[in-house]
Amino acid sequence: MPVISFINENINVTVEEGVSILAGARAAGITIESPCNAMGTCGKCKVIIHGQPPENPGAAVLACQTPVSGNIAVLVKDYREENRSLRILAAGSGFSYEKAPFITKHFRGGATQVYGGDKPLGVEEGNTAAACYGVVVDIGTTTIVSVLVDLHTGGELASDSILNPQTVYAQDVLSRIHFASKPEGLETLHRVFIEALRAMLFKMTSRAAADILNIYEVVFSGNTTMIHLACAEDPAPLGRYPYAPAIWGANHIPADTLGISPFGRIYLPPVISAYVGADITSGILASRLDEKKGAAVFIDVGTNGEMVIAKDGTLAAASTAAGPAFEGMNISCGMRANSGAIEAFHIDDDGNFSFTVIGGGTAKGICGSGLLDMCAELVRTGVIGSNGRFVFPEKGNCSDRLKKSFRSKDGKNAFFITDDVYLAQKDIRQIQLAKGAIRCGIEMLLAGLGIDAENVETVEIAGSFGFHLNENSLINIGMIPPRFAGKVRFAGNTSLSGGLAFLLNTAFREKMKALVKRINKIELAADPGFERNFIKYLNF
Amino acid sequence: MSSAEELYKQLADAVVDMDEEKAVLLAKQAVSQKVDAYQAIDKGLAKGMERAGKLFEDEEYFVPELIICSDAMNAGIAVLKPHLKPGTAAARHKGVIGVIEGDTHDIGKNLVKIMLESSGFDILDLGRDVPPQTFVDKAIEIGAELILMSSLMTTTMDTMGDVIKILIDKGVRDKFKIAVGGGPISQAFADRIGADGYSKNAAEAVRMCQSLLA
Numbered sequence: 063m064p065v066i067s068f069i070n071e072n073i074n075v076t077v078e079e080g081v082s083i084l085a086g087a088r089a090a091g092i093t094i095e096s097p098c099n100a101m102g103t104c105g106k107c108k109v110i111i112h113g114q115p116p117e118n119p120g121a122a123v124l125a126c127q128t129p130v131s132g133n134i135a136v137l138v139k140d141y142r143e144e145n146r147s148l149r150i151l152a153a154g155s156g157f158s159y160e161k162a163p164f165i166t167k168h169f170r171g172g173a174t175q176v177y178g179g180d181k182p183l184g185v186e187e188g189n190t191a192a193a194c195y196g197v198v199v200d201i202g203t204t205t206i207v208s209v210l211v212d213l214h215t216g217g218e219l220a221s222d223s224i225l226n227p228q229t230v231y232a233q234d235v236l237s238r239i240h241f242a243s244k245p246e247g248l249e250t251l252h253r254v255f256i257e258a259l260r261a262m263l264f265k266m267t268s269r270a271a272a273d274i275l276n277i278y279e280v281v282f283s284g285n286t287t288m289i290h291l292a293c294a295e296d297p298a299p300l301g302r303y304p305y306a307p308a309i310w311g312a313n314h315i316p317a318d319t320l321g322i323s324p325f326g327r328i329y330l331p332p333v334i335s336a337y338v339g340a341d342i343t344s345g346i347l348a349s350r351l352d353e354k355k356g357a358a359v360f361i362d363v364g365t366n367g368e369m370v371i372a373k374d375g376t377l378a379a380a381s382t383a384a385g386p387a388f389e390g391m392n393i394s395c396g397m398r399a400n401s402g403a404i405e406a407f408h409i410d411d412d413g414n415f416s417f418t419v420i421g422g423g424t425a426k427g428i429c430g431s432g433l434l435d436m437c438a439e440l441v442r443t444g445v446i447g448s449n450g451r452f453v454f455p456e457k458g459n460c461s462d463r464l465k466k467s468f469r470s471k472d473g474k475n476a477f478f479i480t481d482d483v484y485l486a487q488k489d490i491r492q493i494q495l496a497k498g499a500i501r502c503g504i505e506m507l508l509a510g511l512g513i514d515a516e517n518v519e520t521v522e523i524a525g526s527f528g529f530h531l532n533e534n535s536l537i538n539i540g541m542i543p544p545r546f547a548g549k550v551r552f553a554g555n556t557s558l559s560g561g562l563a564f565l566l567n568t569a570f571r572e573k574m575k576a577l578v579k580r581i582n583k584i585e586l587a588a589d590p591g592f593e594r595n596f597i598k599y600l601n602f
Numbered sequence: 603m604s605s606a607e608e609l610y611k612q613l614a615d616a617v618v619d620m621d622e623e624k625a626v627l628l629a630k631q632a633v634s635q636k637v638d639a640y641q642a643i644d645k646g647l648a649k650g651m652e653r654a655g656k657l658f659e660d661e662e663y664f665v666p667e668l669i670i671c672s673d674a675m676n677a678g679i680a681v682l683k684p685h686l687k688p689g690t691a692a693a694r695h696k697g698v699i700g701v702i703e704g705d706t707h708d709i710g711k712n713l714v715k716i717m718l719e720s721s722g723f724d725i726l727d728l729g730r731d732v733p734p735q736t737f738v739d740k741a742i743e744i745g746a747e748l749i750l751m752s753s754l755m756t757t758t759m760d761t762m763g764d765v766i767k768i769l770i771d772k773g774v775r776d777k778f779k780i781a782v783g784g785g786p787i788s789q790a791f792a793d794r795i796g797a798d799g800y801s802k803n804a805a806e807a808v809r810m811c812q813s814l815l816a
Contacts (some may be wrong), residue, residue, distance in 0.1 A: 236756040236786070243757070301757025302704030303731045383707065383754065385785075450664050474661060488662040494664065587706050596709065600666050 068092055073357050075535045077130055083109060084125040094125050094138055110137035118474065122551075150440065156559040157350055163213045164329070164568040165278040167191040176278060176325050177242040178314075179568065183278070184325035193276040195219070197266070197322075198342065198561035199259060201292055202226060202283030203235050203365065204389065204398070207558055210266040213278070217591040219270035222262045227254040228291065234365055234386060235287045239301035244292060252294040256319050263320065266507065277322040280330045283561035285339035285366070289330060305336035311343075312575040329571070331564050337381035342368050344560025347574055349522040349553055352377060357511070359504065359546070363388060363525040363557075367500040370581070371507045379505050382499035387432035387492040394476075394486045395427045395559045402426030404479065405530055407435040409443050413461020417456040417479060425483045432529035436485055437493050438538035440477065448602045450494045452487055494600045497541035501599040504542060506586055515545035524556040540602055606637050610646040613678060617650025620667060622674040629681035639685040644722070646680075647675045655805035665713065668804070672716045682774030694816055698741045700728030702761045707754035708785055713804040714750065721808045723748070734764040741778060748766035748811060752784040759786055763795035765789070779814040783807060 066086045067074045075090040084107055087094045094107045094235065107125040112135040126135075148242075166177045168235070169191040176183045194214055200207045209221040228251045231242040242248040267274045282292050288306050290297040293315060299306045311330035320326065331340040331347075342362060345353065351360050357373040367384040370377055390396030390403070397403050400514045401421030420426045440446040445460050447453050452468070452475045467478050476484040508515060521542065523531060533550040536542045542550070553559075564570055586592050609632055614631055616625040625647065632642040633714045654671040657663040663671075677813050708730040715725050728736060741749050753759040762782055769775040781799035782792050792800035799814050801807040 082701070234756075240756045298757070301755060303706045358645050449667060451662060491664055587708075593712065597666050597669050600664060 065133045066090070066130060066131045067133075069135055069137045073364045078347075078446075079131060080129045082126055083111070083123070083128050083130060083134075083136055087125060087136075103304060111135065112137075116467065123420055145450075150442075156348055156562060159563060159567050159570075161216045162567045163196065163279070163565060163567060164571075165194060165196060165213055167194045176323070177323075178279075178327065183327075184323075190276065193273060195267075195272055195277045196279045196281070196565045197277055198281045198283060198558055198565050199262075200344075200555060200558040200561060201255070201282060201288040202341075202557070203238070203285065204229060206255075206262070207555060208259070208266060209558065209562065210263075210270055210272065211562065211565060213566070219272060220266035222266050224258060224262065227258045228286075229481065230254075233391075235285065236301060237289065239287055239297045242296065243298040243301070246534060248291070248294065248296060253417075255292055260321055260402070263322065274321060275323050277320075278326050279329055279565065280317060280320060280322065280326065281331065281561045281565045282340070283331055283344045283557045283564075284341050286333050289333065289340055293328075293330070300336045307333055307336050309333060311340050312571065312578075321418060323507070328451060329563065329564065331571075331576045333383075334379055334578055334581055335583045337366055338368050338379045338583065341557035341560075342370060342379065343578055344558075344564065345522075345524050345553070345556035345575070345576055346370055346372075346560070347527075347555050347563050347570055348486045348556035348560035349524075351522070352577055353372050354520055354583070357517050358512045358520045358522070359503070359508075359518055360522045360524065360553075361542075362502065362521060363500065363531070363541075365389060367496075367503060369500070369507060371504075371511055371513065373511050373513055376511065376582070377577070377580065378511055378584050380503050380584040380586050381506055381566060382503040382586060384496040384499045387433065387496040390427065390429050390433070392492050393428065393489045394471075395483045396433065396489070397427030397530075399429040399431070399530065404432035404436075404483065405429055405431035405477070406532070407432055407439055409439045409464070413443065413463050415439070415464070415467075415479070425480050427483060428485070429530075431532070431535075433485075433489070433493055433533045434497075434539060434541070435532060436477075436479075437490060437602070438532075438535035440485075441537050446490060446602065447475065450490050450600070450602060452490075493539065494602070497539050498596055498600040500541050501543075502592070502596040503586055505594065505599065506585060506589060506595060508543075510582075515543035518546060518549060521546045521550045522553045523550060523558070524553045538602075540599060606641070607645075609635070609637055610642065610649065613642060613646025614650035614653060614713045616678070617647055617671050618653050619674070619677045620670040620674055622670075622677045625674040625678035626681055629678040633712050635683065638677075638687070639682040640687070641685075642682055643679055647678045648720050648722065652808075655717055655808060658805045659803065665709075668766045669711065669716070672720060675720055694722055694724040695748065695811075696724045696726070696738060696744055696746045697750055697811070698726045698728055698744065699750040700732035700737060700752075701730035702751050702753045702758050702765075703731055703733045704758035704761060705753050705755050706730045707784075708752075710754065710804070711750075711752040714752070714783065714807045717804045717808050718750075718811060721812070723811065727749075734761060734768055737744070737765045738768045738772070742774065746816060747777075747779060749778050749780045750783050750807075750811075751780070753782075753787065754785045756786045759784065759791065762797070766796050779811075781807070781810060781814065 063076050073090050108122045109125045164499045168175045169189040174186045174190045196211050196213045206226050207223040242251050297309050310333050312332040314327040317326040317328045331343045351372045360370040363367040365386045366381045368381045370379040374558045402419045402568045404417045404425050407417045476486045478484040613628050751762045780797045782797045789800045799810045801810040
């Protein structure tokens with residue numbers, strides 16, 4: 063009988079030939095997320111396999127749909143960070159590289175020298191060479207994720223994620239800029255960030271039994287506005303045409319406020335533009351976009367949809383004002399990916415729908431991935447027409463079960479998932495605007511580089527809810543071209559994994575600095591074809 | 603129903619049905635049947651656009667439909683325009699429209715302009731990133747009754763208030779009706795800066811402007 067080896071868990075299990083990888087995992091007590099309950103539709107049980115023909119080694123397959131025919135090795139996604147109330151995406155796909163950090167320590171003559179590159183930064187008494195730590199902070203508009211790393215080994219010692227405390231004062235990026243355009247506002251937003259970061263550093267070093275004074279470098283990865291606020295720099299110019307950043311990154315700033323080593327520094331990765339920030343630079347690095355053969359696309363799905371397209375080392379980047387619909391904002395029953403949020407939705411061949419709720423309790427609302435799934439499934443089954451309108455139940459060819467879900471809400475049609483949670487016509491309009499903006503950006507960048515969607519070989523999707531998205535849904539609602547089918551990879555938090563690469567290999571800093579200068583920064587709205595394109599892609 | 607009235611209705615239907623070819627065909631028919639061109643536009647094509655606007659407000663139509671309707675209307679107008687009798691057009695309300703300084707997001711503004719023009723307003727488009735002084739100067743220059751401003755960014759919307767301050771300083775505030783719109787804008791914001799009107803979408807903007815000038 064074949065043996066499945068689960069690599070991360072170091073568990074081998076013998077199974078009957080023909081059972082699925084998912085069944086094997088369940089038998090071995092290993093969790094593989096499978097919200098559609100092995101229907102093969104949600105795509106969340108993807109695992110990487112080695113050793114089973116006819117698949118290529120390293121192929122990603124659905125655990126629920128892949129029978130085991132011979133001995134195979136299986137790599138399951140790591141769930142450590144996932145079981146939180148708020149689903150903060152801490153993991154991002156990385157790649158292997160040589161460990162060559164900026165900070166090094168050398169013990170000689172009874173003291174330890176701390177070097178930054180080849181420059182001595184300071185001396186510590188005795189032999190402290192072994193204790194050499196760095197931190198990467200992904201400063202998101204909504205969440206902050208930090209990871210404490212041993213600079214010798216590159217190993218992660220601890221991580222922590224919190225809601226960005228600035229959200230209390232101003233929700234979105236523009237409100238944040240507006241709030242900080244007054245000196246006392248900037249002071250407040252900067253202070254609450256630094257306080258929160260210090261608490262994170264304290265928590266992580268305590269957990270790892272490390273001394274906070276042995277942290278020598280902190281990398282700030284985040285969107286351009288968050289970096290300005292983290293550095294106490296007035297972000298006002300970012301909020302007004304011509305949207306000029308005051309910080310371009312690719313340098314160090316003092317770290318006095320963080321309470322780390324007195325020789326400590328903060329490294330800022332290079333910034334691409336006001337709305338394509340250091341987080342995207344980290345994303346390009348993490349996904350090695352510039353090294354990909356053929357054409358490759360990187361998309362960060364969020365309030366601002368940022369996208370980068372690379373072809374044979376030529377890169378173009380743009381951002382689109384997708385709006386906050388994907389964060390569940392401006393949606394009747396929208397909510398963040400908290401417990402109680404519907405995060406996946408599926409309609410089967412008989413017209414029965416099923417959904418999954420984060421935390422498994424009663425549905426309280428719908429989060430971004432749930433909204434996308436709902437729109438996609440309702441479009442696929444003809445409940446929503448290609449123009450985004452609910453097709454009236456008597457006209458549509460939908461099942462009785464679906465028809466029953468149509469009810470009037472405030473005099474207008476709505477689709478009720480439960481008695482309390484529904485999707486209204488105006489919600490679909492918000493989704494159309496958001497996905498239309500992103501699709502328009504992709505198409506215009508592709509056209510600008512003369513690339514046919516067919517010839518795109520890889521599509522990396524990063525962002526706060528990256529892992530919870532479903533490729534079919536993205537295609538069914540038209541957020542990405544149909545020709546991207548089968549090419550999409552959800553890269554997770556690449557702001558963090560790219561930031562980690564910056565921390566652990568100093569050579570990336572010069573490389574990315576040069577690369578960012580070469581990126582063609584496209585202002586989509588300045589293109590006369592933008593409006594027509596945007597409107598064209600509003601339809602499903 | 604007279605044959606002219608039947609034709610007006612068909613013209614309106616062609617616009618609502620987003621049928622540009624039919625709108626052109628019917629407009630040509632109107633010309634050959636010597637139907638008054640102004641009436642064909644006003645009671646036919648523009649009426650259709652008004653109905654499209656209503657469907658938009660009812661969430662039946664969305665931006666793409668509205669744009670295609672306006673394409674059909676404009677194609678019909680292009681046929682009829684050379685046949686307008688001099689002096690037959692009623693006096694049109696004049697206005698200036700633009701996206702406020704610092705902001706370059708203009709799709710919403712363009713939609714409002716299309717809707718107003720189809721409802722018989724003469725609109726001068728000042729474009730985007732428009733300084734407050736330009737709004738004032740141009741409005742005075744063309745003798746506008748309406749000043750319409752939009753902003754999509756929280757960071758730029760306050761500048762709209764500067765336009766009103768300049769008008770007050772010049773002592774000409776009462777000569778104009780001022781209306782604002784855009785993503786972060788609300789009725790409360792409009793009240794705060796002392797604007798006369800606010801609408802949350804392009805279709806509603808038409809009714810709002812009409813009532814401001816009534």
